[in-house]
Amino acid sequence: MTDTATTTDSRPRWLTTTGLRALFRERPIIPLIGLLAVLVVVSELIRPGIVNLNWGGVMVRAAVPLAILAGCQTMTMLTGGIDLSVGAVASMSGFVVATLVGGPGLATGILVALAVAAIVGLISGIGVGIFRVHPLIMTLGMSLVVLGFANVWQIQMVQTGSGVPDQFRDLGAGIFLGFVPRSLLLFLPLAILIILGLNRTGYGRLLYAIGDNPIASRLSGARSWQVLIVLYVISAVLAGVAGFLYSGLTNVASVTLADTAVLPSVAAAVIGGTSIMGGRGGYGGTMIGALILTVISSILSSLGYPEAVRQILFGALIIFVAAAYTRVTET
Amino acid sequence: MIRRHGWTLGLVGILLVLLVVTRIIQPTYGAAGVQGLAVSVLPLAFAAVAQAIAVIARGIDLSVGSMMALTSVISASLMEDRSEGFAVLVVIGVLLIGCVLGAVNGSLIVVTRVPDIVVTLAMLFVWAGCALLVLGTPGGGSAEWLRSLTGGSILNAWIPKAALLLLVIVAAIWIPIRRSRLGLSLYAIGSDPLAAYRSGVSVARTKIFAYTLTGLFSAFAGLTLTATTGIGTPVPGPYTLLSVAAVVLGGVSLAGGRGGVFGPIVAVVILSLLRTDMTFLNVNTNLATVAQGLILVGVVMVGSLLQLRKREP
Numbered sequence: 001m002t003d004t005a006t007t008t009d010s011r012p013r014w015l016t017t018t019g020l021r022a023l024f025r026e027r028p029i030i031p032l033i034g035l036l037a038v039l040v041v042v043s044e045l046i047r048p049g050i051v052n053l054n055w056g057g058v059m060v061r062a063a064v065p066l067a068i069l070a071g072c073q074t075m076t077m078l079t080g081g082i083d084l085s086v087g088a089v090a091s092m093s094g095f096v097v098a099t100l101v102g103g104p105g106l107a108t109g110i111l112v113a114l115a116v117a118a119i120v121g122l123i124s125g126i127g128v129g130i131f132r133v134h135p136l137i138m139t140l141g142m143s144l145v146v147l148g149f150a151n152v153w154q155i156q157m158v159q160t161g162s163g164v165p166d167q168f169r170d171l172g173a174g175i176f177l178g179f180v181p182r183s184l185l186l187f188l189p190l191a192i193l194i195i196l197g198l199n200r201t202g203y204g205r206l207l208y209a210i211g212d213n214p215i216a217s218r219l220s221g222a223r224s225w226q227v228l229i230v231l232y233v234i235s236a237v238l239a240g241v242a243g244f245l246y247s248g249l250t251n252v253a254s255v256t257l258a259d260t261a262v263l264p265s266v267a268a269a270v271i272g273g274t275s276i277m278g279g280r281g282g283y284g285g286t287m288i289g290a291l292i293l294t295v296i297s298s299i300l301s302s303l304g305y306p307e308a309v310r311q312i313l314f315g316a317l318i319i320f321v322a323a324a325y326t327r328v329t330e331t
Numbered sequence: 332m333i334r335r336h337g338w339t340l341g342l343v344g345i346l347l348v349l350l351v352v353t354r355i356i357q358p359t360y361g362a363a364g365v366q367g368l369a370v371s372v373l374p375l376a377f378a379a380v381a382q383a384i385a386v387i388a389r390g391i392d393l394s395v396g397s398m399m400a401l402t403s404v405i406s407a408s409l410m411e412d413r414s415e416g417f418a419v420l421v422v423i424g425v426l427l428i429g430c431v432l433g434a435v436n437g438s439l440i441v442v443t444r445v446p447d448i449v450v451t452l453a454m455l456f457v458w459a460g461c462a463l464l465v466l467g468t469p470g471g472g473s474a475e476w477l478r479s480l481t482g483g484s485i486l487n488a489w490i491p492k493a494a495l496l497l498l499v500i501v502a503a504i505w506i507p508i509r510r511s512r513l514g515l516s517l518y519a520i521g522s523d524p525l526a527a528y529r530s531g532v533s534v535a536r537t538k539i540f541a542y543t544l545t546g547l548f549s550a551f552a553g554l555t556l557t558a559t560t561g562i563g564t565p566v567p568g569p570y571t572l573l574s575v576a577a578v579v580l581g582g583v584s585l586a587g588g589r590g591g592v593f594g595p596i597v598a599v600v601i602l603s604l605l606r607t608d609m610t611f612l613n614v615n616t617n618l619a620t621v622a623q624g625l626i627l628v629g630v631v632m633v634g635s636l637l638q639l640r641k642r643e644p
Contacts, residue, residue: 082448131632134585136391136448138631140572144624151617266452276449308463315456322453323443 021328028273028325032288039295047302053179059294061173061181065090065249067290068187068242069261070268071194072235074286077269078198079211079231080278081128081135086239086265088143089117090258092150093240094164094247099157101165109165114240120146121236122229129228150255164247172248183245190241194283207231211278267314268293271321280329338582338590342597349604357611362488364607369491370481370559372603374399375573376497377552379581379595380505381545382574388541389521389587390440390447395549396571397458398432400564402553404462407471407563418474426550432458433546437539455571462565471563481558493559497596500551505592508544517541522588576627577602579634602626 044051069086076083093113100109120142127138174182198204206227209217218224246258266276272289274281293314300310353360378395385392402425409421440450481493508514516537519527528534552570557563580598583590602623609619 127628127632132635133628133631137575137579137585138628140575141624141628141631144572144627145621148617148619148621148624151620152615155615155617263452263456270449276446306463306467308460311456311460311463315453315460318453318456319439319443319445319450322445322449326444 025328029284029288032272032285032292036288036292036295039292039299043295043299043302046299050302057175057179057181059291059298061175061183061249062298063287063290063294064181064183064187065172065242065245065258066261066264066268066294067287068190068238068245069258069265070272070286070290071191071283072238072242073265073269074272074274074281074283075194075198075207075231076135076235077211077274077276078207078278078281079228080214080276081228081231082266082276083124083139083232083235083239084136084262084266085120085124085139085143085146085236086242087259087262088146088150089120089236089239090243090246090261091255092146093117093243094168094257095150095243095253095255096153097168097244098164098247098253099153101163106165106167110244113243114237117236117240118233121233124236125229125232128232129225147255154255164251164253168244168248169251170248172245173251183249186241186245190238191283191287198283203227203230208279211275211280213279264293264314265290267318270318273325275325275329276322336591339594339597342581342594342601346597346601346604349601349608353604353608353611356608360611362484365489366482366484366491366493368600368603368607369493369497372599373481373493373497373559374552374556375570375577375603376596376599377501377548377555378570378574379577379599380501380592381548381552382571382578383581383583383590383592383595384505384517384541384548385447385545386578386583386585387521387587387590388517388538389524390538390541391451391575391585392433392436392542392545392549393448393451393571394432394436394454394458395545395552395574396567396569397455397462398429398546398549399553399556399570400567401432401458401462401465402429402550403556404466404471404563404565406554407473407557408466409471410474410477410557411470411472413474415474415476418477421474422477422554425554426547429546429548429550429553430543431546433543433549434539436546437542440542441535441538455567459565459567462567466563466565469562469564471557473557473561477554477558478561481555493555501548501592501596504544504547509591513537513540518588520587573599573602573623576623579627580630 040051043055069090072083072086093116096113096116097106097109100112124135124138124142127133127142128135171182171186176182198207206217206222209220209222210224210227214224243258246261247253250257268289269281269286270276270289271292272281272285272287274286296313296317297310300313353364357364378399381395382392405428406421406425409424410418413421436451436454439445439454440447443450480496483492484490485492485495508517516527516532517540519530519532520534520537520541524534527537574595577595577598578590579585580602581590581593581595583595605622605626606619609622610616
């Protein structure tokens with residue numbers, strides 16, 4: 001029914017329904033930036049004068065760790081999977097460093113935390129890639145395992161725990177040049193690496209291929225189990241890095257610190273246009289998705305709405321955006 | 332018969348062995364222990380039944396825990412300081428609310444055509460938020476008769492009321508449904524939605540029905556949570572996660588269309604008894620969490636290995 005509109009209408013192509021749908025489908029990042037702009041305007045209307053460079057810096061600073069976790073979801077979702085262990089892994093890594101920094105030192109702490117994260121990812125990857133366990137079950141199970149061990153570690157280390165290292169506080173919460181969050185120094189290279197990795201490397205292409213059609217990718221010679229193992233290791237290590245930022249940002253080291261970020265990270269990826277069925281999406285949209293969620297939280301808290309309303313709105317937003325994507329990509 | 336119920340029978344065997352082992356580890360474990368076990372597994376057992384129905388219909392409901400929290404706080408806040416008779420109305424009302432919550436989940440899945448897992452993940456936020464709006468902090472109360480319905484034993488010290496209640500409710504609702512056309516459609520859309528559609532099953536309506544049942548059993552789980560603890564807690568417990576684990580252990584295929592609701596119930600009892608045993612053996616409770624995660628992952632791995640071997644002989 002919309003086909004006739006494109007042929008008879010003299011308006012620019014993007015103004016027609018089909019054009020808009022195509023725009024939404026091909027470049028979801030543009031409507032997302034529009035949504036973000038609307039939210040920024042709403043923030044300004046609610047509290048005139050609040051929107052300035054400092055405010056922007058604070059928003060970006062809060063969004064960065066979430067964006068990293070959402071990157072884990074984006075990559076695993078591209079293959080049709082999901083990584084629900086990111087919360088447990090991130091909390092664990094921040095906590096491990098905080099307990100080790102007093103004794104063996106910061107570098108050892110970081111190495112140990114990332115090594116443990118990599119082992120967790122390796123096990124998840126073996127489960128998903130070789131044993132074909134559903135990623136949801138596998139990563140949920142692994143998060144139980146990680147949480148349990150982290151708790152045991154907590155009991156062991158309760159006397160020697162020495163708090164979040166200054167370097168993390170600086171990296172996670174520091175701001176330089178007046179408004180630029182220091183965490184961008186870590187995040188920007190990471191984001192560029194992820195985007196280039198997904199778009200410009202054979203490995204990235206394999207992730208899309210496996211998610212799009214696992215059988216076709218196997219028949220064309222892709223060893224999906226190797227790809228998946230590497231993927232879950234990358235995802236867990238990224239989650240570990242996000243854990244450093246979380247502990248720095250909040251100045252808290254706890255074994256459940258990042259648990260509440262798991263579902264928002266999935267939400268950010270879904271809002272950013274990555275399909276949970278695999279094969280479609282990218283990291284650009286995810287980053288905007290993380291910013292959108294952060295700005296919404298800030299709007300709601302400046303309106304004085306309780307946590308409950310924030311949760312309800314988050315949920316409604318996920319369904320709405322996911323439904324919109326399903327509509328435009330099906331036709 | 333044995334082939335069809337092989338998994339469940341195997342689980343019952345494991346459970347019996349575990350009970351004997353428990354008795355050996357802790358010679359004082361007796362009727363009181365069994366009663367405590369029955370009471371403590373009641374909410375999770377209902378949650379597992381709820382999850383099993385969603386999974387049989389080729390779905391998954393990540394909002395089970397939140398629906399339990401919501402129904403639990405609604406019942407606890409309405410029953411506080413009210414008459415025993417009023418509580419009967421509350422129970423009926425809360426069960427209806429459970430059906431509505433489930434129907435909303437199912438309708439959203441059908442209407443938006445977004446995968447079940449995304450929709451229920453989002454509804455997890457929504458229902459948990461609603462629960463917090465109803466009751467900001469743990470509180471409320473439970474009617475006396477509801478509490479006495481789950482505690483204690485009946486006929487014989489070895490038959491806990493809680494176990495009987497669970498079996499009667501699940502059997503009374505599930506067995507008639509399973510034997511009806513609707514039950515058949517439920518399994519049909521689970522094993523092959525396209526084939527079910529072509530043979531005249533309304534996939535959309537059956538799916539909404541399945542989620543409504545999931546909501547109903549989540550409401551039962553929430554009510555028993557209020558009844559056994561005496562209060563309502565707005566923050567969802569780990570029930571969603573454990574219900575998925577129990578469903579998988581209970582022999583329901585995550586691919587849909589296979590399994591029943593009694594296997595998951597036995598699995599819940601086994602998981603809980605394992606935890607009890609580890610406490611008796613002075614194992615750190617955190618290591619017990621690790622063990623639960625490993626059992627979950629291990630069983631699924633073995634299960635999928637068996638399937639892989641069957642498919643590629």
